[in-house]
Amino acid sequence: MNNIALARAFFEIADLMELNGENPFRANAYRRAGRAIEMLPEDVEEIFERGEIRKVPGIGAALAEKVGEWLSTNEIQYLEELRQQVPPGVVEMTKIAGVGPKLARRFYAELGITTIDELEKACRKRKIRTLRGMGARTEWNIIRGIQALRERGNQIPLGVALPVAREIQAHLELLPQVKQVDLAGDLRRRREMLDKLDLVVTGIDPEEILSLLPGLAEVEEIIAKNADSIRLRLKSGPELEIVAAAPESYWWTLWKATGSSEHVAQVLALAEERGLAVVGKKGLEPTASLVEVLGEAELYQLLGLPFIPPEIREGEGELTAARQGLLPQLVELSDIRGDLHCHSRWSDGVMTLEELAQAAAAKGYEYVAVCDHSQSLTVANGLSVERLRAQHRDIQEVNEKLDNIQLLSGIEVDILTDGSLDLPDSILAERDVVVASIHSGFRQDVEQLTMRVMKAMENPHVDIIGHPTGRLLGRRDPYAIDMERVIEMAAKTGTALEINASPDRLDLNDVNAQAAKEAGVKIVINTDAHSQPELDNMHLGLSVARRAWLTKDNVVNTWSLKEVKEYLSRK
Ligand SMILES: [Zn+2]
Ligand SMILES: [Zn+2]
Known part of the structure; x- marks a missing residue:
């Protein structure tokens, strides 16, 4: 499959365009097209050859031409030009938490900064505060961001690593001489951040592997090579280690490499x-x-x-x-019977309510909750009381029409900076599911943030705390929140905590989810899907749940609709 590699080229074009100060709408067009290509169920080349590339959402004449160019030459001239125009160090800067393309461009254009090291020096010499709109706090945040980036090293999030590794696996599996290929190492154990992608293969030796890798796995350098294994760095960033095993010792090699x-x-x-x-x-x-x-x-x-x-x-x-015979029966993907936190077009999602319901039904679910944003989140088109009521009627209509799935009326209500909720209790009482989340005021201190969430849990209508620590994997640390006290209060008030399965979040993490289980707190695994393909992220949340030793009993959305409704109404 070419899809991931082409999508990546489009994402890079978008980032470079922004760094080059070009029209952000044009840059976003590449990003949208990249996302659409990434999600295609078949190889983009087949679609292109059938002449149907323009049917892919977001691909017009100009982008279709770029797809064709890439398929025939493995290059996009425009991307090569952009790479010449923007120093690589400026691209690197966008990896620092809080430094987006806009800021990186200003540091480059206004101060001539071309590397992260230069940026750090400029912060320490108090040069950043000379720029319009920036101050000492900006400098402090950037220095902290640079330190965090250095600590992370080259680690990649699970949600990025898994599809790449699976594509390499699928490619190798098709080779006639290959008998078996499996994911191993941290990847097979589903750790949330990975140093490298590990695979075990039988049927070929390391020397051969090099020439047989798919286009997606373009090799930047060979780090190590011996008779049994090869370790590479891919052009796209991650390291890849492939261990070759003889057929008779395959499982043993796989077990050890896991x-x-x-x-x-x-x-x-x-x-x-x-x-x-x-x-x-x-x-x-x-x-x-x-x-x-x-x-x-x-x-x-x-x-x-x-x-x-x-x-x-x-x-x-x-x-x-x-x-001792005490190993839990870990929750499985097939146990999942619904998703209790999804978005629709009523706020910032792309599905209509009926599309959401149909997509969930197609996954074999019994129920799905639409939890759009509440009014204060204006950037996400949050719902006012009036629009919520209109949405409620829309939900009822969908439920009357469809008999294979129950659409639950939910809300993702904002926990405001003082811990109050963004909608009155009387409105929350009308909803089947209330997810309460923090989307602002991340920089408050631990006392304030913990108090906010605790106060929200005391509200009798709040069923679930969404993405409880607010982290973005590899990009934003959890906000200062005392999870011990949050878990205690969740147990006391009977509030469930979410494992948000978005590849960017995986929040709660495994450690916190296990602590919650031990305190008797129920967990809900939600995708927080804003589009149909994102409903498939459930397996990532499930990995976290399994690493946390959770069973079906611990996870609310493995229960039947009747049990879930009872649970939601009993607080
Ligand atoms: Zn949210
Ligand atoms: Zn959400």
Whole structure:
């Protein structure tokens, strides 16, 4: 599939255009087209060859031409020109939290700053405050942003890594000589941020792999190479490590490459305790009589353990729990029966209510809640009391028309800076689902932010706290909030906490979700979808839930409509 690589080229064009001071509407056109291409269910080349490229939303004559150019030459001349015009260091600057293309462009145009190091120096020499509209606080924030960026290093969020890795996997799987390919390492354990993409393959050796990678995985440099593995840096940024295994030792190699190293060490120690020895590449064998182990499940079985899912192989008590028969039955994607936080055209989403309901029905859901924004979020076309009432009628009409899905009337109400809610109680009482979220005042101190959320939970109509820490993965740290107190109050008031499955958020994270479970707090996994493809992000939230050891019982939207309605009305 060419889609991800082409989408990336369009995103880069959009970013560079903005950095070059060009019309932001034109830049956004590339971004929209990039998103549409990314979501295509088939290879863009096939669509192009059928002559149907103009049918893809957002692709007009000019962009269709660029698609054609890219498909035939693997390049876009316009992109090459833009790359010449904007120094790479200026592009880098946009990775700093709070520095968008607009600011990076001003630093470059007005102060001649071309790298992050120069920007840091300029902040420390108090030069930024000489620019119109900027002050000491801007400088301080930029320095903090640069420090955070350096701490993150080259890590990539799960939601970015997973589709890329799966595309490489799918490409290798089609090669006739390849018998098996699997994701391994942090990726298979679904950690939220990754240092590299890990794959294990059998049927080819590392030397061959290099020439067989798909176009998407353009290699920037080879970091390391030996007889069994190769480690590369891709042009698109992430590192990729592929381990080649012989067919007879495939599962063993995969198991070890999945890790974590703590889990592997603990399992091997247990094996030794049980009188089993590690034999070369073949895995475990009893020292006395030879027994061949054929896979991961058998390995655990041989040790008297149930299968331990990759997501919890962290060496943090899973072995003890398994030995005591206390390993939880982790929630599965097929357990999910609805989505309780989605947006429609009534605020900043792109689906009509009926489209949302149909899309959820197509996923086999029993219910879906439309939770559009409330009035104070004007940038997102938030709903006033009057528009909410009109929307309510619209919801009823959809429900009368469709009998395979229940559209619940929800609201994502803003928690204002003083902790009050953006809509009166009488209005909240009319809704089936109330998600309360913070979208402003992120810079308040821990006391203020914690108080805001606690106060919201005390409201008898608030069912769920949306994206509780406000973080944006790799871009914005969680705001200062005392999750211990929030979880305590959630337990006391019977308020559910959200795992927001948006690839940018994954908020709550695994650690907080597990703490919530232990305190008896219910969790809801929501996609916060603003468009139909985003409904598919549920699996990312599910990864977090599984890493947090959650079961079906812990997750509200695995329950039937009747149970969910009871739950929502009992506070
Ligand atoms: Zn929100
Ligand atoms: Zn939302």
